[in-house]
Amino acid sequence: MNELCKRHLFKLGPLFFFLIFLLGNLHAEDSLTLQVESKLLEVSREIPGLSFVLEVEEKEKDLSIFSLTKSAQKGFWISDTLLDFRSATHLRDTVFSLSGIKGEISFLIFGKKSEKEAIHEFLDNLSRNELLMADVSSKSNGFEEGELHSLASKVNFSPFYGLKTKILVDTKMVLLVSTFILFLAASVILVTIMYVVKKRKKKRDSLTMKFKELSFEPISNLLFEHSLQELQSFDRTKFESFFPVDHLKDNLFKDVMILEIISLNKNMKGEFKTKLKTIYRKLGLDAHSIQKLSSKKWDVITSGIVEINEMDVVEAVEKVKKFAKSENFYVRSNAVATLLNISNDPELKVLVDQDFPLSRWQQMVYFRIIKFINNSQEKVKVDLLFESKNESVRVFGYKLVRYLGLFEMLEILVNKYKNASILEKLEMIKCFDAFSFQDSLNLLHRDLATADKGLFLGIVAVLKNIGNPISEVIMLEKLKSDLDFESKKAVMQALHVLNPDLLEEWSSNAKDIEVQQIFNHLIDPVLSHV
């Protein structure tokens, strides 16, 4: 029994689903018709491109009284093309009420008969583009329909009338518009700032030129019309009488004066230098330079330090010391240079205490100052630099030994060599080389075992110049070990200089092809210098 039921169920199952599908389809079709018709009824006026025809199936009765025409298709009556859906429904209802026959309304898009789906889509498109608006049929806001129509007729047709509201509702559009406004505002602000800055700079430049012109004559007058003794005896008021009184309190004028005095100080020599410094101090420009050290701007501080350095304002040493460990490279470099120059400290304490590594540029600047102090004033105590906690300062100290010819420091270097870093050792061996310091050979021989290739090559280069027979033997032993090409070449070059016969003898017996090639290269008179 159950089996039979199951079989029937299997047979009837698909039929059941097909029925449900049909019902659903019919329901969907009815729903679509309803949607289309209700939408068309909402719009009482004509819709461009859309028209209607009433079709009535009747074989016996004469329906011409309803202005229907007999169709070529037998038993069908059709109306004229109607542009208004209400008229079509009205005609359908009239035919039905008077004859009892229900007609069907056919839809035409641009004169072509179309299905309901197409009509639905057509109406949707019109709605989306805001070309199809529901009519206001009832009384609203106290206006009658007719009044509204007459009012609306006075307004020009604008299909995108909702644009303003749409922009405000659309978040992306609001963001876009805001960004554009922000960009525009930022551009205007930027251009304004640029204009103001440029105008200020222009004004400053023209004032600078004016002040330069104003300063030429008084400075020349003071330099050539008065002796140094006279200048030193003048008080500030007397000095100020040479310059335009209105500008003397102007900071820009003071800056221009300082720059002019410094420029002349660099180009003049003899008594004129002292005269220029006297003018600088008597006019109180030294106080202006010191005042700059209190600024929050690093460039102003730097210019103040440079002025103090150029004009030897010794009393500002304590204030400049504050900047010797500044994080700003320019402030720090100039502060250290100034302290080295004017603090009269042969122990170079400012350098010993440096925390930041010294750049090559800084070393060059400091070397010039130290060389000047060493030659003209007291001998500097370079050995104190070796005790610095800063490796770059110690390395700079070893460089000074070489550059200043301080051969008496070589013994100290030998003592320090053992515990020195690779960088320090590299600098130390250059000193040993520069002074042909034979006492360092033991250290160098011992360090040939180093794993650092740079140091190894450095030592070999030094041994090439100052090596002895022991060096030759050690280097020969090194050659027998597994050296890379560059190291091998360096050692053979050194041996070729120290003892060419020994190298020739060893090379002739060597089985290493590279050794043969390097040796041939070394003895070739054309290639030996390549």
Add this chain to the structure above:
Amino acid sequence: MKNILIIEDDRLISSLLNFRLKKDGYHVTMAEDGLSGMDAIDASEPDLIITDVMIPFKTGIEIINHAKKVYPKVPIIVLSSLGEEEAIVMEAFNLGVSDFIPKPFNPNELAVRVRRLIQ
């Protein structure tokens, strides 16, 4: 009155020399670059020329060349901070320069040399 032409781009130095030489009774003409310097040589008929080596638009050597073509007997003093540039100094002397004063210099010393050369 003897006419001295100063060709120097540093306005401060040229003004200072102008002041110093006027004090000695000379008439001084100043030019700030090579081109105006050459024009001034042609126009002012100088009795002595003081020129810098490094000036805009023309080199001091070109100025010396031009001056020696126009006025072969006019003494020229070269003023320069390139004291260490031996090649330039030698070239200037080969062209017939009378004196070379390296910067920094003493204006009084320059005035003495000018007086000696003009006499």
